[in-house]
Amino acid sequence: MAQNKLYKKDFQIAVKTGTDANKTKFQKEAVKGELYFATDTFKLYIAVTTAGASDSTIKSVTLS
Secondary structure, eight states: EEEEEEEEEEEEEOEEEGGGHHHHHHHOOOTTOOOEETTTEEEEEEEESSSSSSSSOEEEEOOO
């Protein structure tokens, strides 16, 4: 995980990993801004909304 100092505070960027087939599980429990990387298809998913009564909305970016 990346760790940097910003205004003398430590922070980390956490990215969940798994396969593309498990993105639906991520979608059911994601919080806005959370990241998920599918290791088999090299897609990065970003949660646009927080899951609640319905699944969260996610957008994907394909890495090459």
